[in-house]
Amino acid sequence: MLLVPLLQRCIHLLLLPIHILACLGLWGSFCKRVFPYVMAKVAPVYNHKVYKQKQELFSTLRKFTGPSGQLTLLEIGTGTGTNFQFYPPGCRLTCSDPNPHFRKFLLKSLSENQHLKLEGLVVASGEDLQEIPDGAVDVVVGTLVLCSVGSVRRVLREVLRVLRRGGAFYFLEHVAADHSSWTYFWQKVCDPVWKCFGDGCSLSRETQMELEKMNFSELNLRHFHVTPYWIPTSPHIIGYAVK
Numbered sequence: 745m746l747l748v749p750l751l752q753r754c755i756h757l758l759l760l761p762i763h764i765l766a767c768l769g770l771w772g773s774f775c776k777r778v779f780p781y782v783m784a785k786v787a788p789v790y791n792h793k794v795y796k797q798k799q800e801l802f803s804t805l806r807k808f809t810g811p812s813g814q815l816t817l818l819e820i821g822t823g824t825g826t827n828f829q830f831y832p833p834g835c836r837l838t839c840s841d842p843n844p845h846f847r848k849f850l851l852k853s854l855s856e857n858q859h860l861k862l863e864g865l866v867v868a869s870g871e872d873l874q875e876i877p878d879g880a881v882d883v884v885v886g887t888l889v890l891c892s893v894g895s896v897r898r899v900l901r902e903v904l905r906v907l908r909r910g911g912a913f914y915f916l917e918h919v920a921a922d923h924s925s926w927t928y929f930w931q932k933v934c935d936p937v938w939k940c941f942g943d944g945c946s947l948s949r950e951t952q953m954e955l956e957k958m959n960f961s962e963l964n965l966r967h968f969h970v971t972p973y974w975i976p977t978s979p980h981i982i983g984y985a986v987k
């Protein structure tokens with residue numbers, strides 16, 4: 745469809761001042777500081793919408809408890825720590841996020857979830873989790889993260905590296921809509937603006953295809969829509985993949 749690149753070009757033109765700020769390194773650092781405040785407002789609203797799905801998904805975490813008898817969990821792109829309430833008591837948690845400005849919100853969420861045992865706070869991108877040894881964790885969790893990362897494949901490779909054999913990667917992501925739908929059309933048109941104001945988040949990622957390509961022994965994946973259906977972040981995938 746020719747209309748999409750045309751509209752995208754117009755949007756890029758409108759975004760020129762922001763592109764200039766980005767080239768000067770000013771836009772990125774501004775976003776990194778402001779985004780945690782935005783997420784602190786957005787995450788509870790989003791959690792309310794997907795509460796049932798998250799509760800159902802995370803209720804299965806315990807079956808991946810390791811030989812130590814305790815569940816060792818690494819969350820990537822932890823953000824404000826909106827998932828902590830869903831983790832089982834005694835869970836040994838390591839949080840990682842490349843944006844250190846989330847720390848204040850993360851610590852607040854940790855103080856409200858004393859049923860968890862904090863093992864570490866790591867400032868790192870999902871593509872490079874070098875502080876976590878090979879096969880060290882039972883479960884890796886990532887929600888609304890793979891839409892923002894530089895390389896989904898590199899993140900999934902790191903996830904596979906840090907998981908013990910038989911461990912699982914839990915995910916919940918908004919994804920690209922059906923290519924014949926209007927939602928997909930608007931996802932492609934809005935992508936440049938969304939990336940600028942959403943800290944690099946892409947609306948049209950084919951995350952399920954990346955998951956299928958990886959060397960997981962089992963992939964449990966389900967599609968669902970968050971209401972209202974017309975919003976470009978409505979199509980979602982949820983599930984877990986076993987190493």
Ligand SMILES: C[S@@+](CC[C@H](N)C(=O)[O-])C[C@H]1O[C@@H](n2cnc3c(N)ncnc32)[C@H](O)[C@@H]1O
Nearest residue numbers: 821822823826843869870887888889892893894
């Ligand atoms: C939309 S927020 C989601 C936060 C949280 N997981 C949630 O569900 O509310 C995206 C998160 O991914 C993080 N992020 C961005 N790029 C990343 C990367 N390359 N690796 C890991 N996390 C990343 C951001 O700092 C932010 O915390």
